[in-house]
Amino acid sequence: MLNKKNLSERVANSQLDTVEVSTNGLEAELDSYTRAAVTRIRFNVVIKPAIISFVALIISFFLDVSKVPFLGEISFDIARMLFPGWQPPTDTFEPYSFWWLPVAAYALFVFIAYLAYNNLKVEIIRTPASETIDRIIEASMSIIDSIATALPLIGAAILLVSIKLGEEIFLGLSVPFEIKALIVLAIGKLFEPVLDQLGVDFQNVVNHVKDLRDKYFSRIQIESSKSLIKQFNQTGVGSGTLSVQDLEKYKSIVDESTKLSEVARKNFTAISEMVERMNSMQQISADKIQQLNVLANSITQASTSLSDEKTLTGLRHLEAIVKK
Numbered sequence: 001m002l003n004k005k006n007l008s009e010r011v012a013n014s015q016l017d018t019v020e021v022s023t024n025g026l027e028a029e030l031d032s033y034t035r036a037a038v039t040r041i042r043f044n045v046v047i048k049p050a051i052i053s054f055v056a057l058i059i060s061f062f063l064d065v066s067k068v069p070f071l072g073e074i075s076f077d078i079a080r081m082l083f084p085g086w087q088p089p090t091d092t093f094e095p096y097s098f099w100w101l102p103v104a105a106y107a108l109f110v111f112i113a114y115l116a117y118n119n120l121k122v123e124i125i126r127t128p129a130s131e132t133i134d135r136i137i138e139a140s141m142s143i144i145d146s147i148a149t150a151l152p153l154i155g156a157a158i159l160l161v162s163i164k165l166g167e168e169i170f171l172g173l174s175v176p177f178e179i180k181a182l183i184v185l186a187i188g189k190l191f192e193p194v195l196d197q198l199g200v201d202f203q204n205v206v207n208h209v210k211d212l213r214d215k216y217f218s219r220i221q222i223e224s225s226k227s228l229i230k231q232f233n234q235t236g237v238g239s240g241t242l243s244v245q246d247l248e249k250y251k252s253i254v255d256e257s258t259k260l261s262e263v264a265r266k267n268f269t270a271i272s273e274m275v276e277r278m279n280s281m282q283q284i285s286a287d288k289i290q291q292l293n294v295l296a297n298s299i300t301q302a303s304t305s306l307s308d309e310k311t312l313t314g315l316r317h318l319e320a321i322v323k324k
Contacts, residue, residue, distance in 0.1 A: 049193035116140040148188025151181035
């Protein structure tokens with residue numbers, strides 16, 4: 001006949017081993033997968049979504065009232081093709097050339113995207129959360145949109161001032177600058193898919209990490225249940241001390257323990273998601289204080305579920321069965 005103390009010690013040791021294996025195994029597996037998946041994401045994934053903005057950059061060379069390197073007075077040449085016999089007006093001044101402005105802005109946008117890419121690689125390995133991706137992508141988009149929007153506004157201000165300064169300033173400086181500033185605005189808007197593509201690729205990694213966590217705990221629960229059943233079969237059925245009715249009672253206890261484990265797993269998932277949200281918080285507001293209360297309630301519920309009250313009750317039933 002099984003000894004009461006030995007039975008309790010075996011079950012307790014089995015549960016502790018399961019918790020330790022699940023925790024260590026989960027952290028190691030998730031960390032290994034995250035590092036490998038993030039390493040596979042290359043910056044060249046932005047090439048396809050960047051094509052449309054690059055086309056806008058090429059078009060910018062053909063929209064200029066001054067000379068463009070290698071192309072010359074491209075706007076005048078296009079006008080002659082469209083309207084044969086047209087002759088350009090005779091000007092006494094040469095407009096400023098701002099062909100380089102869209103090129104410089106585009107290079108800056110690419111550099112901002114590269115910084116976002118590097119930040120995502122570091123942050124996702126450290127904290128694989130959707131909130132982290134949203135924060136970095138939105139910050140980068142905000143910078144690009146601010147630059148692209150500010151240039152046309154500055155050009156409009158210069159345009160209004162130059163009206164009073166005369167034709168030379170108006171046509172020689174303000175108009176060429178405003179033309180290129182509007183092209184930069186278009187390029188900035190067309191560049192957003194580049195950051196969206198980065199967000200999608202890193203979001204796939206985060207989603208798989210969450211799925212892996214859920215599947216891992218489910219597998220650990222199944223293995224734990226099989227291990228406990230094997231232990232009790234070896235100690236109980238082999239010695240002929242358990243009847244069919246006893247095994248049915250034991251099965252109901254295992255089912256109850258499985259439900260308890262499922263509740264604990266859901267609580268762990270809820271706590272993990274809340275912690276990820278907390279990592280992305282910048283300041284404490286009323287809504288965030290409410291989220292803190294939800295986190296505290298989740299922790300309390302998890303602690304209550306893991307307080308072993310139901311488990312102890314199950315052990316008492318098992319001890320009663322063994323004593324029969």
